[in-house]
Amino acid sequence: MLKYRLSAIIRFILIKYLFTCFVCVCVCVCVCCFRAVSMEGQPLSALSSPALVVDIDKVKTNAQRMIERCQALGVQLRPHMKTHKTLECADLMTAGSRRCIVVSTLAEACFYADHGFDDIIYAYSLPFDKIERCAALSEKLDLFQVLLDHHDALQQLKRRPLKDGQLWHVWLKLDCGNGRAGVLHSEPEALSLARAIAGTEGVELTGIYAHCGNTYSCTGVEQIQAVAQDTTSCVLQFMEKLKAVGITCKSSIGSTPSCSHPVQDMSKLSEVHPGNYIFYDVQQSMIGSCSLEDVAVRVLTRVIGHCPQKDQLLIDCGWSAISLDGAGKLPTGYAIIEGHPDLKLSSMTQEHGRLEPISGHLDYSKYPLGTLLSLIPHHSCATAMMHPVYHVHSKGRLLGTWNPTRGW
Amino acid sequence: MLKYRLSAIIRFILIKYLFTCFVCVCVCVCVCCFRAVSMEGQPLSALSSPALVVDIDKVKTNAQRMIERCQALGVQLRPHMKTHKTLECADLMTAGSRRCIVVSTLAEACFYADHGFDDIIYAYSLPFDKIERCAALSEKLDLFQVLLDHHDALQQLKRRPLKDGQLWHVWLKLDCGNGRAGVLHSEPEALSLARAIAGTEGVELTGIYAHCGNTYSCTGVEQIQAVAQDTTSCVLQFMEKLKAVGITCKSSIGSTPSCSHPVQDMSKLSEVHPGNYIFYDVQQSMIGSCSLEDVAVRVLTRVIGHCPQKDQLLIDCGWSAISLDGAGKLPTGYAIIEGHPDLKLSSMTQEHGRLEPISGHLDYSKYPLGTLLSLIPHHSCATAMMHPVYHVHSKGRLLGTWNPTRGW
Known part of the structure; x- marks a missing residue:
């Protein structure tokens, strides 16, 4: 009797277990199928x-072109x-x-580390509140690298030797x-x-890092290249100074x-570190x-009024x-309205945008309610930040979605 | 022999099952404990x-005060x-x-509906691409309400009768x-x-809805109340016109x-529909x-350079x-720097802000690297949107986190 009961209990648990597994598999398959x-x-x-759409062909071309250029x-x-911020x-x-x-951000570093990425520079003046998280990543990855620009930050690292x-x-951030x-x-x-970084026990001076964000005030290739040359020369001269005191390291x-x-x-230089080129945007086209x-990105929107x-x-x-x-x-205001050079995105509130004619008057018959428009963003970093999901397409046909990471 | 094998297999599966359960429970407990x-x-x-922090006591006071006022x-x-956008x-x-x-947004509507909320107005000129999702919510909830301001939108509803x-x-959106x-x-x-809404089969004219966003250009109670009076009078007069043609409905x-x-x-009026008051912000304090x-909200930030x-x-x-x-x-720039009226948040890039003295020069000894500062946002709707998590506190002691919904 006891044996029978035991066997019934075992059967019950087994069935329940298998049923749970079956349900889980079904749900996963359904979710995946539904999504796909x-x-x-x-x-x-x-x-x-509204939806952020990414042209995969342009993204691939932008990525490949930079790889080949380097x-x-x-x-x-x-x-x-x-x-x-996507895989x-x-x-x-x-x-x-x-x-x-x-x-x-350190959230990005963790996200990529969790997905098998390595050799990561967290290119942000070492934040004192994140030393422990940085240490954890340093101890987990083959090569997690931080950046600093102040003696106090070096002191923080000395106080937290790695296992x-x-x-x-450590990369030294240089303002050029x-x-x-x-x-x-x-x-x-x-x-x-x-010299202090290079001479500190438990710390390695990995490289010299400079960001030439002053190229953002340029117009045209000549101006861009002048800033690029200035920054490069500045870093290379600094490398010479380091060499003179017996220090060699990378440069970027x-x-x-x-x-x-x-x-x-x-x-x-050892390295270069551009980012926005994967999407580009109106700002980059204006800079040259x-x-x-x-x-490669657009915000799809519809006429609602x-x-x-x-x-x-x-x-x-x-x-x-x-x-x-x-x-x-x-x-054209906050964006370029693709195919409608006569329109301007003049103002916005949280969920509404206002389009106005740049000159003359609107012909409303051209824009019935529901009309789909495509906005080319001024700054793709800022626009992408607003979207929890990117919709990826090739030649206007949807392929799937990408999920960026967020936070700090 | 077969019996023995079978029993061994069952034992193995059982142990695996119980072990899996045990691990799951442990992980859940650990995660919960860790979080808590x-x-x-x-x-x-x-x-x-940076972190968005919410003062729960102020939030409760703001919520309660509005309830009592109404x-x-x-x-x-x-x-x-x-x-x-939180539960x-x-x-x-x-x-x-x-x-x-x-x-x-309809994403908000779905989020709240999924968590047991009902009697929801989706207060946005009915978007033609979302009719089917609106219909699904209408059929699921006791009272899902949409808003429209154009005959074409009414046609869309007629084409999709509910089950x-x-x-x-339907609320008619009135511009007052x-x-x-x-x-x-x-x-x-x-x-x-x-009249067309009220006279359409399968559709009910639920109410007249007006947003007095023009109060945002006011300064002081007198100006605010003048706009409030204008909007109210405008809606009430419209209600009279409706009554004259035999239509009664709500107003908001x-x-x-x-x-x-x-x-x-x-x-x-039947209803009022404010929202920002739960957090308020610098803009609201300037309006009066x-x-x-x-x-009730701040962005915590630290000096990094x-x-x-x-x-x-x-x-x-x-x-x-x-x-x-x-x-x-x-x-003071893009925010008020709490306790530092002499500072201005003069410019920002994606992950950096620049603070400058409004007059005179900075005394750097007052702001060592790592110094914690608290920013009061100009517009809490816009600031909250940037954060995937809000950190909730009472009198400066953390209570937990809230997770807002995102998307459309």
Whole structure:
């Protein structure tokens, strides 16, 4: 009797176990199928708006072109992840190696580390509240690298030696005229900090890192290359100073404009670290980094209202979908309305955008409610940040979705 | 032998099953404990920055004050979810009823419906690409309500009758001078559209909805109340016109400024629908909706760099953490730096903010690297949008996290 009961109980548990497994598998299959089947192959017009759409062919071309450009120059490409924050773009930018990337937040570093990426620079002046998390990544990965520009940050690293004699891999952030973070190249402090890093036990001076964000105020290739040359020369001169005191390490400069039009001297650097080029945007096309045809992202939006008394169209794209970046910078407002050079995105609230004619009056018959429009963003980093999901397509047919990471 | 093998297999599966269960339980307990134990009770300074922090006591006070104000006025409060997009705030704003809310996106509507909320107005000019999703919600909930301001939208509803003779519950969006969405109250079109809605089979004219966003250009209670009075009078007059043609329905106006300082005539309306008041922000304090002490959210940030050559401090809050809202509107830049009225958040890039002295020079000894600062956002809707997680505290001690919904 007891035996029978036991066997019944075992049977019951077994059935329950197998049933649970079966249900789980079914759910997973259904979810996957639904995701894949529901949108794949459909036209962009099947998407609800607003939606960020990514042209995979342009993304691949942008990624490949930068890889080839760096190969031709003989410099290591270390792509920046801050614009897209997805695994898929990271794979394209690293040609599948999952090695040698830069991130702007520790959340990105963790995300990529969790997915098998390694050789990561956390290119952000070492934040004191994140030392422990940085230490954990350093101890977990083959090569997690931090960046600093102040003696106090070095003291923080000394106070937290890594396990088993592992080294903190440190890049010194040098300000070569950009004027944001970094120790100014011309200050004696720069050399003394480099020597202090190199001379600290448990710490390695891995490289000198400069961001030429001042290329963003350029117009045209000539100006971009002048800044690229200045930054490169500045870093190379600093490397000479280091050499003179017996220190050798890597060097890296970056920004999408400078790496889209590199100067020959950049081949003398160890690495370059552009990021935005994977998507590009209107801003980059105005700087001269790319043509408007290279821009790989759009925000799809629809006409949801007519305001004849104000000569306006209402669209379902507010700042929650395209960001407030670009205010006052474009004749067409916060974005370019693709195929409608006569329209301007003049203002936005959270979920509404207002389109106005640049001259003359609106012909409302051209824009019935529901009309699908496509906005080319001024700054793709800012626009992508607003979207929890990117919709990927090839030649206007949907392929699937990408999920960026968020937070810090 | 076979019996023995079978019993061994069963034992093996059983052990595996129990072990799996045990591991799952352990993981859940650990995760819960870690979440609860790791931060609960700790001071705000334990958080990594940047971080959005919510003062639960202020949130509760703001929620309760609006509930009592509406009770005193004798009007139904239908709080708007667009600012916070969380379950926790929704519970506080509805006093736990989980009924009678407004949302700005269909993603919000689905999120709240999935968590047991009902009686929801999707207060957005009916988007043609979302009719099917709206129909699904209408058929699922007791009371899902849409909003429209155009005959074409009504045609869309007619083409998609709801199951089992259910009615589309429709609010007519009236523009009473705000000048964004809505049919202009003074146009004959407004009355004809209301009559068309009321006269359409399968559709019910549930109410007249007006947003007095024009209160956002007010300064002081007097101006706010003038706009509130205008909007209320405009809606009430329209209700009279409807009555004259035999139509009765609800009425609702809203905006945080108008509902923070309601006029007596608002008691003649059925409902009001403010939203931002749950957090408030610097903008609302400048309009006169609240005092700066009522603002319930902050962005915590830390000093990460000194730039003496530019008389600037670098902080780890860029536009990715506070948004670009407020450009040029405050003497202190994009935010108020709490306790430091002499500082200005003058510019930002994605992950960096620059603080400058409003007059004189910075005393860097007051701001060593790692110094924690607290920013009061210009527009809490825009700032909250940038954060995947909100950190909730009471009197500076952490209680837990809230997870807002995102998307459309």
